[in-house]
Amino acid sequence: MDDFVLAGDLGGTNLRIAAVDRQGRLLCRAEVSTPRYTDETKIVEAARGLADQCRAQVGAKPIALGFAIPAIMDAEDGRIFRSPNLPELGGTPLAASLEANLGLDVVLENDANAAAIGEHWLGSSSDFASSIFVTLGTGVGGGIILDGKPLRGPDGTAGEIGHMCVEPSGPPCGCGSNGCLEQFASATAIVRMANELRNEFPDSPIFGIDNFAARDVFQCGIDGDLLCREVFRRAGMYLGVLLAGLINAVNPDAIVIGGGAADGWDLFIDALRTEITKRAFPEPAERARIFRASLGSDAGIIGAAHLAFSRYGPIRPA
Numbered sequence: 001m002d003d004f005v006l007a008g009d010l011g012g013t014n015l016r017i018a019a020v021d022r023q024g025r026l027l028c029r030a031e032v033s034t035p036r037y038t039d040e041t042k043i044v045e046a047a048r049g050l051a052d053q054c055r056a057q058v059g060a061k062p063i064a065l066g067f068a069i070p071a072i073m074d075a076e077d078g079r080i081f082r083s084p085n086l087p088e089l090g091g092t093p094l095a096a097s098l099e100a101n102l103g104l105d106v107v108l109e110n111d112a113n114a115a116a117i118g119e120h121w122l123g124s125s126s127d128f129a130s131s132i133f134v135t136l137g138t139g140v141g142g143g144i145i146l147d148g149k150p151l152r153g154p155d156g157t158a159g160e161i162g163h164m165c166v167e168p169s170g171p172p173c174g175c176g177s178n179g180c181l182e183q184f185a186s187a188t189a190i191v192r193m194a195n196e197l198r199n200e201f202p203d204s205p206i207f208g209i210d211n212f213a214a215r216d217v218f219q220c221g222i223d224g225d226l227l228c229r230e231v232f233r234r235a236g237m238y239l240g241v242l243l244a245g246l247i248n249a250v251n252p253d254a255i256v257i258g259g260g261a262a263d264g265w266d267l268f269i270d271a272l273r274t275e276i277t278k279r280a281f282p283e284p285a286e287r288a289r290i291f292r293a294s295l296g297s298d299a300g301i302i303g304a305a306h307l308a309f310s311r312y313g314p315i316r317p318a
Contacts, residue, residue: 007308008065015032017047024122030050040093068115070083074156081156115133116145129253131254184235191212194206217231232264233267236272247285247288255288256292259293265292
C-alpha cells in the first residue's frame with residue numbers, strides 16, 4: 001500500500017473524511033452529519049470515527065490529516081478566530097484536539113482556500129500559476145493562488161471576496177457591512193432577489209413553488225422565465241464587477257467558479273463577462289481565462305490532502 005493522508009472537509013451540513021494518495025486519488029471516503037454543540041468535542045469525536053473507518057478500509061496508517069474548515073483562521077498555527085456557520089469553533093484549539101485524538105499531525109485550512117488549492121493541483125486551474133477561485137454556495141467564498149502559493153495574508157483573511165462591497169446601499173450582510181457580493185451571488189441571495197421582484201413579475205411560475213430554493217430559480221430560468229433569468233443576470237453582473245477589480249489588482253491567469261449556485265452558469269456568465277470587459281484593463285482581462293470548477297464537492301478534500309502532503313512529504317505527479 002502506497003502512503004496516503006487523510007483529508008477532511010467540515011461544512012455546516014456534513015463532515016467528510018477521505019483517504020487520499022500522493023496522486024490525489026480518493027481511496028475511500030466516509031461522511032456524517034455535522035455535530036452541533038457548544039465546543040469542538042463532538043466534531044473531533046465524529047472525525048475520529050470517520051478516520052478510523054478510512055484507516056480500516058485502507059489497512060495502513062496515514063501520514064497526516066489535512067482538514068478544511070469554514071473559518072477565518074491562522075493556517076500556520078491552527079488558531080481559529082471565528083466561524084460564521086459553526087460559531088462553536090471560534091477560539092477553539094481544534095488542531096490540537098484532532099492531533100491528540102487521532103494521533104496524527106494535523107494541517108488546518110480555510111475551506112475556500114483548500115478548494116482553491118485543490119483546483120490548482122488537479123482541477124481547472126492546474127495549468128496556471130496564478131488563479132482566483134470563487135465558490136457560490138449558501139454564502140460566497142474565495143481563494144487566491146499567486147505564483148503557485150495560496151495567498152492568506154498575515155491575519156488569514158485574504159481571499160474573503162464574498163465580503164467585498166459591490167453595492168454600498170445594498171442589503172446588510174452577516175459580516176456587518178452592506179452590499180457585499182454574498183448578498184447578490186449566493187444561493188441565499190438568489191432566493192431573496194427572486195422574492196424582491198415579485199411585483200414586477202407577478203405571474204412568474206417560481207411563486208407556484210412552496211419554499212422555493214436557488215435550484216428552482218435556476219430551473220425556471222433555464223425554462224425561460226424572465227424573472228429567474230433577471231435574477232441570475234444581476235448575480236452575474238455583480239460578480240463581474242467584483243472580478244473586474246480583482247483582475248486589475250491581481251492579474252490572474254485564470255478564474256475558477258464553483259459551488260452549487262454555479263449551476264446557473266449559463267444564466268449569469270454573459271453578464272459576468274460583459275462587466276469584466278467594461279471595467280477591467282484589456283490586457284489582464286484578455287489573459288484571465290474563466291472556467292467552471294471541475295472537482296465539485298471534492299475540491300476541498302483534495303486541497304486539504306495537498307497541504308498535508310506538502311508539509312509532511314513530497315507529492316508525486318498526478
